[in-house]
Amino acid sequence: MTGGFGFGGVFMILWWVLIIVGIVVLVKWLTTSFGTGGRSGGGSNALDILKERYARGEIDEQEYQKRKQDLSQ
Incomplete structure (x- = not known):
């Protein structure tokens, strides 16, 4: 054993980072579009x-x- 995460652990960390970034982007997009009263263009x-x-x-x-x-x- 190498004593570390190994190659699979790196992909697991990247996966969770992508999930968190996706959630942040989605929340920002939702608050921007609903914050303007539903008007496009902002x-x-x-x-x-x-x-x-x-x-x-x-x-x-x-x-x-x-x-x-x-x-x-």
Whole structure:
């Protein structure tokens, strides 16, 4: 006996590393796709950004309505 894992032990370790990496990638992918509300591309559309800016108080109602009308065209 060689006293170590041997060749089979190396493959066993690589197998478990691949399993763990696969789980991490899957969890990241799931949290990214569900974290964006199911939208593909991962970004918000312009109207959503406008609503967020209005809600945070970055723009007033007049500017909100004007930009909303511009986006609707």
